[in-house]
Amino acid sequence: MRVAWLATVTLAVVAFAGSFWTVVAQGTRTGGDGVYTAAQAARGKATFDMQCRACHGATLGGGLGPPLSGAAFLSVWDRSSVGDLVDKIQHTMPQNNPGLLSREQATDIVAHVLNVNGFRAGAAELKADDSVKQIALAAPGAATTPPALPAAGARTLANARPEANLAQLMRGILFPSSNVIFNVQNTDPGEQKVGWQPGTTDFSWVNWGAGIYPGWELVDYAAMAIIESAPLLVMPGRRCENGRPVPVDRADWIDFTNQMAEAGRVAYKASQSRNRDAVIEATSVIADACLNCHDRYRDKPGGTDADPSNKVARGF
Ligand code: HEC
Numbered sequence: 001m002r003v004a005w006l007a008t009v010t011l012a013v014v015a016f017a018g019s020f021w022t023v024v025a026q027g028t029r030t031g032g033d034g035v036y037t038a039a040q041a042a043r044g045k046a047t048f049d050m051q052c053r054a055c056h057g058a059t060l061g062g063g064l065g066p067p068l069s070g071a072a073f074l075s076v077w078d079r080s081s082v083g084d085l086v087d088k089i090q091h092t093m094p095q096n097n098p099g100l101l102s103r104e105q106a107t108d109i110v111a112h113v114l115n116v117n118g119f120r121a122g123a124a125e126l127k128a129d130d131s132v133k134q135i136a137l138a139a140p141g142a143a144t145t146p147p148a149l150p151a152a153g154a155r156t157l158a159n160a161r162p163e164a165n166l167a168q169l170m171r172g173i174l175f176p177s178s179n180v181i182f183n184v185q186n187t188d189p190g191e192q193k194v195g196w197q198p199g200t201t202d203f204s205w206v207n208w209g210a211g212i213y214p215g216w217e218l219v220d221y222a223a224m225a226i227i228e229s230a231p232l233l234v235m236p237g238r239r240c241e242n243g244r245p246v247p248v249d250r251a252d253w254i255d256f257t258n259q260m261a262e263a264g265r266v267a268y269k270a271s272q273s274r275n276r277d278a279v280i281e282a283t284s285v286i287a288d289a290c291l292n293c294h295d296r297y298r299d300k301p302g303g304t305d306a307d308p309s310n311k312v313a314r315g316f
C-alpha cells in the first residue's frame, strides 16, 4: 500500500537562509506557520533530557544513538511525516525501555526536535493525534516523492564480485527474512518466545540464537535485510543456479527489484509502528513483490516433479 499521506499532504517544509527552516502551507495555510509551540518544545526538552539525552546527546548531536539534528538526521527523515517520527519515538524509544512514553510525551519531544532543527514555533500545539501524519518533515527543497530510477546503462554496481548464485542469495537472505515477517500472521512478536539456548537439547539451525533479539526487533531486521539485498539482485556478473547470467540490466528486472525493496520499506514502517495488523497487511505487499518477479523470471511452464519450476528452462 502506497503511503497515503504523500498524496494528501497539505504542508511542506521550505528553506529560508542557511539553517533556518520553517513549515509552510501549500493551500490552506500560509507561510511561516509553526506547527508546535515554544511551551510544548520546552516540555519536550524536559522529557528528552530525562529519557533520551544519555544516548542522543544534550544538543541532539548523537552519541550511542544517531544524531537527531542537522543534515545527518533530516536527510534520513525528509521523506517522512511528523507522525512517522512520533510513531518511531513512542513505539521504539528509549531503545532500552520502549513503551515508556505516552503519545503526548512523544509528540512534545518531536516539538523539541523540530525546535532544535530550526523549524519555527507557532501559536498552536502539535496535536497528539493523526493530524501529524499530514505534516511533511522534508529537508529544504527536497522532493516528497522517491527519486526516479536511474537511466538504463547507469543501472550497474561497480566494485564487488558476486559469490553466491541467485538462488543461494534468495534462500540465504530473502527466504528466511520473509518468513520472519510472514510468521507475524501466526505469532505476536510482542510475546516473549525463548528460542534455543546453550545447554538445552532442542537444537535447530534456524532457531539457534532466536532468544537473543526480541521478536519485534527480528521483524525490523528482516525487513531491513529485504531492503538491503536489492543491490545484490542487480549486481553484474551474478549467475543463476543454472549458470546463466542474472538479467541485471533489464529494465523490468530492476523495476521488480525496486518493488521488492519498497515492499521491505512498507514492512519496516509497519514493524516500527509495533502494530501486528499493519505487519500482517505488509506481508501481502511482500508476497506480491516476490511473486511478480518469480512469475516473470523464475517459474517456467513445463516443470516436472524433480524440477517443478523448470529451472532448466530458465534462460530469460
Ligand atoms: C539506550 C540508548 C538510547 C536511548 C535512551 C534512546 N535512544 Fe533513540 N536511538 C538509539 C539507537 C541505538 C538508535 C538507532 C536504531 C533505531 O533507529 O532504532 C536510535 C534511534 C532513534 C531515532 C531515529 C534516528 C534516525 O536517524 O533514524 C530517533 C528519532 C530516536 N532514537 C529518538 C529517541 C528519543 C526521543 C529518545 C527518548 C525518549 C531516545 N531516542 C532514547 C538509542 C537510544
Ligand code: HEC
Pocket: 165, 166, 167, 168, 170, 171, 174, 175, 178, 226, 233, 239, 240, 241, 242, 253, 256, 257, 260, 286, 289, 290, 291, 293, 294, 297, 298, 309, 311, 314
Ligand atoms: C527481481 C526478481 C526476483 C525477486 C524480486 C525475487 N526473486 Fe526469488 N528468485 C528469482 C529467480 C530468477 C529465482 C531463481 C534463481 C536461480 O535460478 O538461481 C529465484 C529463486 C528464489 C528461491 C529459490 C527457490 C528454489 O528453487 O529453492 C526462493 C526461496 C526465492 N526466490 C524467494 C524470494 C523471496 C522470498 C522474494 C521476495 C522477498 C524473492 N524471492 C524476490 C527472482 C526474484
